[in-house]
Amino acid sequence: MTFSQKNIISIKDFSKKDIKYILRVAERMEPIARSKETSNLLYGKILGMLFYEPSTRTKLSFETGMKRLGGNVIGFTEAAGSSMTKGENLADTARMVGEYADSIVIRHEMEGAARYVSDLVDVPVINAGDGAGQHPTQTLLDLYTIKRIFGKIKNLNIALIGDLKYGRTVHSLAYALALFNVKMSFVSPKELKMPDEIVHDLNKIDVVARETENIHDVLDKVDVLYVTRIQKERFPDPEEYQKIKGAYLINSELLKGTDLIVMHPLPRVDEIAYDVDSTPNSKYFEQAFYGVPVRMALLKSII
Amino acid sequence: MTFSQKNIISIKDFSKKDIKYILRVAERMEPIARSKETSNLLYGKILGMLFYEPSTRTKLSFETGMKRLGGNVIGFTEAAGSSMTKGENLADTARMVGEYADSIVIRHEMEGAARYVSDLVDVPVINAGDGAGQHPTQTLLDLYTIKRIFGKIKNLNIALIGDLKYGRTVHSLAYALALFNVKMSFVSPKELKMPDEIVHDLNKIDVVARETENIHDVLDKVDVLYVTRIQKERFPDPEEYQKIKGAYLINSELLKGTDLIVMHPLPRVDEIAYDVDSTPNSKYFEQAFYGVPVRMALLKSII
Amino acid sequence: MTFSQKNIISIKDFSKKDIKYILRVAERMEPIARSKETSNLLYGKILGMLFYEPSTRTKLSFETGMKRLGGNVIGFTEAAGSSMTKGENLADTARMVGEYADSIVIRHEMEGAARYVSDLVDVPVINAGDGAGQHPTQTLLDLYTIKRIFGKIKNLNIALIGDLKYGRTVHSLAYALALFNVKMSFVSPKELKMPDEIVHDLNKIDVVARETENIHDVLDKVDVLYVTRIQKERFPDPEEYQKIKGAYLINSELLKGTDLIVMHPLPRVDEIAYDVDSTPNSKYFEQAFYGVPVRMALLKSII
Secondary structure: OOOOOOOEOOHHHOOHHHHHHHHHHHHHHHHHHOOOOOOOOOOOOEEEEEEOOOOHHHHHHHHHHHHHOOOEEEEEEHHHHHHHOOOOOHHHHHHHHHHHOOEEEEEEOOOOHHHHHHOOOOOOEEEEEEOOOOOHHHHHHHHHHHHHHHOOOOOOEEEEEOOOOOOHHHHHHHHHHHOOOOEEEEEOOHHHOOOHHHHHHHHHOOOOOEEEOOHHHOOOOOOEEEEOOOOHHHOOOHHHHHHHHHHOOEOHHHHOOOOOEEEOOOOOOOOEOHHHOOOOOEOHHHHHHHHHHHHHHHHHHHO | OOOOOOOEOOHHHOOHHHHHHHHHHHHHHHHHHOOOOOOOOOOOOEEEEEEOOOOHHHHHHHHHHHHHOOOEEEEEEHHHHHHHOOOOOHHHHHHHHHHHOOEEEEEEOOOOHHHHHHOOOOOOEEEEEEOOOOOHHHHHHHHHHHHHHHOOOOOOEEEEEOOOOOOHHHHHHHHHHHOOOOEEEEEOOHHHOOOHHHHHHHHHOOOOOEEEOOHHHOOOOOOEEEEOOOOHHHOOOHHHHHHHHHHOOEOHHHHOOOOOEEEOOOOOOOOEOHHHOOOOOEOHHHHHHHHHHHHHHHHHHHO | OOOOOOOEOOHHHOOHHHHHHHHHHHHHHHHHHOOOOOOOOOOOOEEEEEEOOOOHHHHHHHHHHHHHOOOEEEEEEHHHHHHHOOOOOHHHHHHHHHHHOOEEEEEEOOOOHHHHHHHHOOOOEEEEEEOOOOOHHHHHHHHHHHHHHHOOOOOOEEEEEOOOOOOHHHHHHHHHHHOOOOEEEEEOOHHHOOOHHHHHHHHHOOOOOEEEOOHHHOOOOOOEEEEOOOOHHHOOOHHHHHHHHHHOOEOHHHHOOOOOEEEOOOOOOOOEOHHHOOOOOEOHHHHHHHHHHHHHHHHHHHO
């Protein structure tokens, strides 16, 4: 697709070529994101931010991206938002912001909210997470992180670990990685396995992921360990949860001797021990940074 | 008046010439508001925003206006504001912001708050709504909307409909329209009639508005239907409210065959049905947009 | 010290030469802070603001400073912050913002928070108040105010009055003033005397402050009356508090015939009567303004 004025709703709307294009543009944005170069590419432009749910990282990296490019933002976040938009529905609020801004980025708890809004307004809409639905800019920054660290995505060995059943992030990432000929492993407790539907979709394009409950099955083989949180609420039995939590905890002891990288969409709770932070394996803060050039690349391309 | 460093407190401070001047400047601002041109007219300038009450549209359009002109904003909105200004009164807060900013825009629940603040600070103050008092920038954008759509205001036939008793917006608008030789109608339930004092003021300058309870009396005559909300709280008897609500509901059925335009200061609750949105009569989102060039014109003129 | 990339944690890290340097730079920043000149010195730069406690003046003056210099800010304030950072600790939040911004300014209720954060991130950190700890930018703007009004700090007669026991502001200010050969007086109820440790530290460098409970002992001698609030919570007996409050109230009657200046870090509650505002003695709003050029000087120097 050509990106000018396009909506960014789902990673499934992106061809492999589209993804590669955005990652290439992101690379050109990096010196600006690192404050080594200045730019006025988006001078006078306004991004409207509708954050009906809190999301510090996503919000701040979009804001940083706009501002580093000379643009600016308007809008609201949940805490203020709840009272600010009292008595007005999503449609009217979005149409209003669509009158003011050059693009809208929306996070909403309702699946499909971003696509719904994109049908109402004349400016391009970016989905920053819609409940159990999509979060395409997270997937793009995950891919960019891998690309920047290994110089490629192709042929890498990548394990997704944690809650693979409910985790929106890993679903989108699995689809996107499938385009790049990677070797995938899915590591999760049996209660939180990757949904059959996704496994089946991947099989249809000849991608067969190894599935296991045991992290040690993949540890000496993978280049990337992509960790997600396992939520207590998924387990009726607290003891069962404690056992699972222990078995999936990533700490420096576990990583000793490996040269894999650890990624995480953040925020973490306690699935990655703090002693990992100072190891060379830890890449999740670098990954958070890469949200800026990737979102800059999208903003530059659609506005 | 010359606008440099002037306070914008009440539409009554504006002569017809003043209004026409602002509308003309707003027209020049429109390409910038539409992001077709860029400007650095207010580069380095700061607008201080004191929103003690929520007001998404007013706040975001002021913000958009400043940022499109290369300026920026500081300040707070109610949700954050309540805790941020804990223990400090309006006077001290306003004086502080007056030390930092080039102009202050204030919304406050207390009538007279904007004028009170304008006496305390050295920078020009814009009233963005003071309780039952004034909201002059709303009136100016209403006039601008009419001017842009019809090419003129003079000689148009304009009906104000809904709560004409408590509605600050329609009071200010009636005074301003009276300067432009329009034919006015006031359509409201008898409990919510335009106050005698205003009717009397208009009569003194030979403006006689038609008053009626029945929307059908005006429907085939008017160019503009300016709708405002009727609040449930005004009616002790809920059944009475339901009857009134039904009689004043604007829907596409009612508008069929007319070419009048429907305006509304927004947010709406249920006084305009959603099926009106896609009719050519609907102009309330366009009206919301015009808040940007009109507020740009004011900011440019006073700062 | 050379300031580039330095953390600003405590006024004790500043030599007299450092302070004089910042005050000199602040003077050059003043025309920009007053909006008489524009600057793009920090164009494209981002200040990350982590305000875990509300602090309107400090926050807005940092924001104003960045924006007047062409830069911008990201971050959050307490009200929004509490929900935005739900489930994420200070360390992870700070590291994230450190990835996005060129510098971080933090206010936190925990003493030592700013230094803790400065050890975690790669960008310079500014302490905007850490509980009972330090608030160095307040001290610098206090010094700048005195310098601007008297043309010098040396040899002035300066009284600190109010709660000298718990007041972080007066502790830092006393240390800084000691470098400038001023004559200091400490005026407080005996329950709220300057801590022995600080008096002792000052004595070691041959600074002997006069200590008294009676404001009238200093009134005809001082050039500066630096007032701080006496909090009700410090007194178990409400009657005792009322008596103290009355004895330390600054009003226009008290100041009659003097030409001292009254300073206050603000917000005030009722320790300075409103009738002082219109006297020539009152300098606390001007002092609030000076927060802008002083913070600009720091931002310019470290980023």
